[in-house]
Amino acid sequence: MKKLLFFLLFTTSLYAQDKVQGDISTKDTAKLSILGVYQDQFPDVSVVFRAEKNNGEPVFGLGIEDMNVSENRVPCEVISICELSKKKPINIGIVLDHSGSMLYDEKQLIQLGTHPWFLMPGNDGIPIFPKGYKPPIDMAKEALNSFVSSFNFEKDKIGVIGFSSNVDKVMKPSKNEKKINKIINSMEADSMTAFYDALMVGLEQLRDADGLNVLVALTDGNDNMSENDYHNVVKFAKETETPIYLVGLGDVNIDSLKLLANATDGQFFYANSASALSEIYEKISTKLQAFYEMVYRSPNLEADAGERTLEITFLKEGIHLITEEDRFDINKNVIAYIEEKEAEKQKEYFIYGGIGLVVLIAGGLLFYFGRRKKKPKLKIIKVYPNPTSSKITIEIENNESGEGTLTIIDQRGNQVKQESIGSTSELDLQDLPIGLYMLSANFDGINSEIVKLVKN
Numbered sequence: 001m002k003k004l005l006f007f008l009l010f011t012t013s014l015y016a017q018d019k020v021q022g023d024i025s026t027k028d029t030a031k032l033s034i035l036g037v038y039q040d041q042f043p044d045v046s047v048v049f050r051a052e053k054n055n056g057e058p059v060f061g062l063g064i065e066d067m068n069v070s071e072n073r074v075p076c077e078v079i080s081i082c083e084l085s086k087k088k089p090i091n092i093g094i095v096l097d098h099s100g101s102m103l104y105d106e107k108q109l110i111q112l113g114t115h116p117w118f119l120m121p122g123n124d125g126i127p128i129f130p131k132g133y134k135p136p137i138d139m140a141k142e143a144l145n146s147f148v149s150s151f152n153f154e155k156d157k158i159g160v161i162g163f164s165s166n167v168d169k170v171m172k173p174s175k176n177e178k179k180i181n182k183i184i185n186s187m188e189a190d191s192m193t194a195f196y197d198a199l200m201v202g203l204e205q206l207r208d209a210d211g212l213n214v215l216v217a218l219t220d221g222n223d224n225m226s227e228n229d230y231h232n233v234v235k236f237a238k239e240t241e242t243p244i245y246l247v248g249l250g251d252v253n254i255d256s257l258k259l260l261a262n263a264t265d266g267q268f269f270y271a272n273s274a275s276a277l278s279e280i281y282e283k284i285s286t287k288l289q290a291f292y293e294m295v296y297r298s299p300n301l302e303a304d305a306g307e308r309t310l311e312i313t314f315l316k317e318g319i320h321l322i323t324e325e326d327r328f329d330i331n332k333n334v335i336a337y338i339e340e341k342e343a344e345k346q347k348e349y350f351i352y353g354g355i356g357l358v359v360l361i362a363g364g365l366l367f368y369f370g371r372r373k374k375k376p377k378l379k380i381i382k383v384y385p386n387p388t389s390s391k392i393t394i395e396i397e398n399n400e401s402g403e404g405t406l407t408i409i410d411q412r413g414n415q416v417k418q419e420s421i422g423s424t425s426e427l428d429l430q431d432l433p434i435g436l437y438m439l440s441a442n443f444d445g446i447n448s449e450i451v452k453l454v455k456n
Helices: 106-111 136-149 177-185 195-206 230-239 254-263 274-288 332-371
Strands: 030-041 044-053 067-071 074-083 090-097 157-163 167-174 212-219 244-249 268-271 291-297 307-316 319-322 326-329 379-384 391-397 404-409 415-421 424-428 435-443 451-455
Touching (some): 044 307, 090 177, 090 195, 195 230, 212 274, 230 254, 244 274, 254 268, 268 274, 379 435
Parallel strands (some): 090 212, 212 244
Antiparallel strands (some): 044 291, 067 307, 074 291, 157 167, 307 319, 379 391, 404 415, 435 451
């Protein structure tokens, strides 16, 4: 499958910021994360995304009737939407840290009345742990065994990468659950940490896999042995369109792991004790199986319209989400497809229409190229006074429909007011609390850019 990953501008509190396939907050504390766009079936375009509440719970049950898509501000037909896990294979690379530090769980040792500093070594050199103690490596194995069992091996595949001072345990993606668990259970804690090298091996394994590819990695320390670094991993993850879900256990650099997960459109989870791993892996399994694939039909068949805008909206049980409008480029295969269709049309015109039809074509082309001029963008050109203590006047540019609505949203993303407006309108905002607000106008389904307003 030929893939095109495009860049979406999202906001967490309606402040625009550049982020590859980022998140958007909604007034009902939900967010949408776009993972990619696939154009190999053009004019049908596939969008892969996950939808979840801010507490991390997935939004299930989205249907065609809930979705709206606009390309170049033209409404598009939504052909289908399904939970991706029910249709396409999920390819997962499990990366497991089995360095020497995976023997020690300081929190658990203290609970058992023993400080890690006072552990005595046995004859084999391994510390003598108190009765009832369970090393993190064993808890990680148990959590991963349960994680593996949650997938459908009639279509899904899981690969395993184990690392300590180097990447020493590797199993290519497989549907054999017993073999997967066998290599996981064979890992013993020893030596140092080559985390970035292990991630690179995992990404390489998933490079050409068909379906949704995800890397799920656990580490309990900072990398101290890799030849690769953060930048190598992020670059490769973006090239292969593979989000990385990271689990940090104990004494890790939380900020750097969060940064890595976010940069690859994955997520970060922290466990201060190995006892939390089972719950974390269960949560990741739920998230991975709540991805959606939506297919819409592009109405834009202009070969030279390489740059396009895309806006997605869904309304589900009171959850209302609108993306920031963004631009993306269609690929060469799509352009070739459109040009071929245009050539076929021209050939038909000349074969079946004769000279009279040629004349009509000439007139039609003039009309066609005249219409291709992009409509001026709807804008809120003036909001005054700003800041305001009560009333404001709003002026709208390029409004062709006469009357529309103005939506006012607070810093948390909550819709606090909606009013009918025309090209010039005066509104009384005396009832709004002091603070920063965002204004967005809508006329005939077309949204303006967001404008900030300060209420004092």
